[in-house]
Amino acid sequence: xxxxxxxxxxxxxxxxxxxxxxREDASFALDTSQSAAADAGLKAMIPVGRPFLDYxxxxxxxxxxxxxxxxxxxxxxxxxEYYTKTVRPERIQVVFAIQQAPLGTANAVLAAExxxxxxxxxxxxxxxxxxxxxxxxxxxxxxxxxxxFPAEALVRGSNIPEERIRAFAxxxxxxxxxxxxxxxxxxxxxxxxxxxxxxVSMNCWRFEAEIFQACRQVLRSSRGxxxxxxxxxxAIQKGAKFKVAICRAGVLDLSRRSDIxxxxxxxxxxxxxx
Numbered sequence: 001x002x003x004x005x006x007x008x009x010x011x012x013x014x015x016x017x018x019x020x021x022x023r024e025d026a027s028f029a030l031d032t033s034q035s036a037a038a039d040a041g042l043k044a045m046i047p048v049g050r051p052f053l054d055y056x057x058x059x060x061x062x063x064x065x066x067x068x069x070x071x072x073x074x075x076x077x078x079x080x081e082y083y084t085k086t087v088r089p090e091r092i093q094v095v096f097a098i099q100q101a102p103l104g105t106a107n108a109v110l111a112a113e114x115x116x117x118x119x120x121x122x123x124x125x126x127x128x129x130x131x132x133x134x135x136x137x138x139x140x141x142x143x144x145x146x147x148x149f150p151a152e153a154l155v156r157g158s159n160i161p162e163e164r165i166r167a168f169a170x171x172x173x174x175x176x177x178x179x180x181x182x183x184x185x186x187x188x189x190x191x192x193x194x195x196x197x198x199x200v201s202m203n204c205w206r207f208e209a210e211i212f213q214a215c216r217q218v219l220r221s222s223r224g225x226x227x228x229x230x231x232x233x234x235a236i237q238k239g240a241k242f243k244v245a246i247c248r249a250g251v252l253d254l255s256r257r258s259d260i261x262x263x264x265x266x267x268x269x270x271x272x273x274x
Contacts, residue, residue, distance in 0.1 A: 006139050007120045007206065008066040011112040012056065014044050014126035015073050015099040043254050044126035045079060048264035050272060052254050053079075054087070055129055058272040061091035063135035065122065069115040071097045071108045089274035104225025105203070106215040113212050120144065123205040123228070129252035129267070130204055137245035138206045145206050145243030146171075146179060146232075148199040149251060157250025159262045164253075169201040169229050171244075179242040182229045201229065202251050205242075211235060 044053040057068055072079050083094045099111040109123060122138055124130060134147045148171050155162050172181040182201060205228075214235040221227045232242065254263050 006064050007122060008064070009116055009119050009121040010060055010065045010068045011097075011109060011116060011121055011123045012044075012053075012068055012070050012126045013105055013108045013123065013203070014053070014076070014079065015071050015102055015108050015111075042076065042079070045082070046254060046260060048254070048260065048267055051082070052129070052263070053126060054272045054274060055267055055270060056124075056126065057089060057092055057094065058270075058274055059129065059132060059135065060122075061089075061273065063132055064139060065092060065135070067093045067095070067115075069095050069097050069112045070126070071099050071111050073102065074098055074100060087274060091274055102225075104221070104223075105228035106218050106226040106231040109207075109228060109231075110212060110215045113209075116207075116209065116212075118209050120206060120208045123203070123207060125203045127254045128202060128204075129254075129263070130202070131247065131249035131251065133249045134204055134245075134247040134251070137247055138204065141206055141243050141245055143206075143243050144208050144211075144241065145245065146201065147204045147245045147247050148173070149202055149247055149249075151198040151200050153248040154200060154202075154250060157248075158252060159259055159266065160251070160253050165200060171199045171201050173199065173244045177244055179232070179236065179244055181236075182233055184227070184229055199244075199246065203228065205232070210240060214238070214240075 044056070045051045048055070060068060070079060070083070080096050083089065095115055097112040097115055099108045137147050138145070151165050154160055154165050167185050169182050169184045171179060174180040211231065214231040215226065215228070218226050218231040218234050221230060236242065252263050252266055253259060
């Protein structure tokens with residue numbers, strides 16, 4: 001964190017296998033470069049005008065982030081080559097951390113521990129394009145926390161259909177504005193328990209170094225992975241506090257082949273400056 005209170009470091013989780021992108025109906029019309037990236041599961045590198053990750057990095061620079069650590073797999077050398085040889089960002093420094101195996105998002109955060117050091121840092125997904133409002137809200141928290149999105153705002157402002165949002169993690173906020181609980185993929189029978197405005201996590205976090213201990217201690221989920229929401233819940237149980245900001249803008253999601261055309265259309269007039 002610098003003298004103005006802003007955080008400058010960001011960890012971008014780009015190690016996922018892209019299973020849905022690989023498996024979804026291949027009949028969606030993609031050009032050769034899009035198809036190659038989709039088949040490889042490299043969602044963040046799918047061209048939507050230019051690689052999707054370029055837009056993510058440019059947005060981070062706009063929000064005053066100066067250092068981005070891309071968590072990738074050892075097989076993702078193409079990502080490293082692109083940002084060290086093809087494109088050399090000037091507004092934001094790009095470094096890399098290797099997650100040896102796809103063991104979940106908490107494990108991915110651990111891979112970036114050396115890069116983050118003792119500084120507070122942002123964690124985001126590589127297949128989401130977050131609005132500037134959300135990134136600035138993280139800056140303005142001045143403490144560890146998260147940005148949550150009302151479900152109805154995501155339906156209205158994103159490319160994410162309502163049925164997909166129901167599969168996301170829903171959050172409970174206490175009376176003082178701190179995160180109280182996270183429930184992954186709650187069944188319809190319990191959604192009413194979340195009150196009138198259902199708040200969704202899109203994996204946009206501001207952490208301090210203490211999160212690494214929770215990531216080390218969290219147990220494997222039923223999917224056999226070490227999940228970041230579960231690590232956050234463990235940290236809360238041990239006394240950590242995560243302040244909540246609410247953003248009513250949309251988030252672009254590039255997790256399926258069917259997302260590509262609309263994401264490209266929505267980013268058409270967005271200027272990328274790296």
